[in-house]
Amino acid sequence: MAFDSSDLKPVGARPPLLDYLVSLWGARHFVIYDARVRLAVSQDHTVLGKVWLVLNPILFGFTFYLIFGLLLQTNRGIENFTGFIIIGFMMFFYTTRSFVAGARSIANGQNLIRGFSFPRAALPLAINVRQALSQLYVLAAMFALVLVVPPSERVGLHWLLVIPIFLLQTVFNWGLGMLFAPLVHKIPDVGNIMAVVTRLWMYSSGLFYEPSRFTDNATILALFHLNPLYQILQMTRGVMLYDTLPSMEQWSLLVVWAGGVWLLGLIAFWRNEESYANERR
Known part of the structure; x- marks a missing residue:
């Protein structure tokens, strides 16, 4: 009896993109289980456990406040600089943590x-x-600090806008990780360069200063406004500190960045699907 092998496909072969998305949805239980388990054991070796998920960003934020707020005095002209730097630090490093870990996911998996x-x-x-589940702890700490650290702010319904900002940021983070994961897999040295890139990104996102205080160059300020992380920080600060609703331009820019980077990342990741099991020579 003859055996028809025409329908056989090699293990790890790249399926059509739509089928790939369907199979990714089918893996959702693994994704959720893996994320929850790894988060649960991430601090098991420490005495304080999950408290470090909140304590780490607070300590780093306090360090930046001492250096840039008190010593270098970049706080001049910024209302509620304490809240300004708390929000900036906790929202910015959510993206960099997700980006670096996502980019190394294939190499580490x-x-x-x-x-x-x-x-x-x-x-x-x-x-x-x-990272999103971990960030929920950080967001809770961020809300609490903005409420209790002088000059404290009052809660308003507009604080709920932090939710869609957080969701769009999460989509952006996922896309960024998928975009760079194939590159880090092929060229592991890129993983070391990412530390420099994220540091440069930090200084160009207005994390601890207001760019307009240091320059009035229209081109430089335009580049700041095109930076998605700058917009995420500004939108969150506006909502929580200054009772300012994000403009339609800000929402549109963030949606384009999140959707565009996610789509590019998905396509780049999918196109390299067959190479991930290959050993680097």
Whole structure:
């Protein structure tokens, strides 16, 4: 009896994009389970446990406040500089943590990739779900600090706008991780360069200063406004500190950045699907 092998496909072969998305949805239980378990054990080796999820950003933010607020006095002309830097730090480093971890997801997930058949995009997705769950603790701390640290702010319904900002930021983070994961897999040295890139990104996002205080150059200020992280920080600060609703231009820019980077990241990641089980030579 003849055996028809025409319908057989090699293990790890790249399916059509739509089928790939369907299979990724099918892996959602693995993604959620992996994210929750890794978050649960992430601080098990420490005495304070999950408290460090909140304490780490607070301590780093306090360090930046001492250096840039008290010593370098970049706080001049900024109302509620304490809240300004708390929000800036906690929202900015959510993206950099997710970006770096997502970009390294394939390089760090080789045992899973070689042992099981599943859409590889589940790896950066699981990392971003874990980072998003971790960020919920950070957001709770951020709200509490803005409420209790002088000059304290009052809660308003407009604070709810932090939710869509956070969701768009999460989509952007996921796309960024997928975009760089194939590159880090092929050229591991890129992982070291990312530390420099994120540091440069930090200084160009207005994390601890207002750009207009240091320059009135229209081109430079326009570049700041095109930076998605600058907009995320400004929108969150406006909502929580200054009773200012984000403009339609800000929402549009953030939606374009989040959707565009996610789509580019998905396509780049999918096109390299077959290469992820290959050992680098």
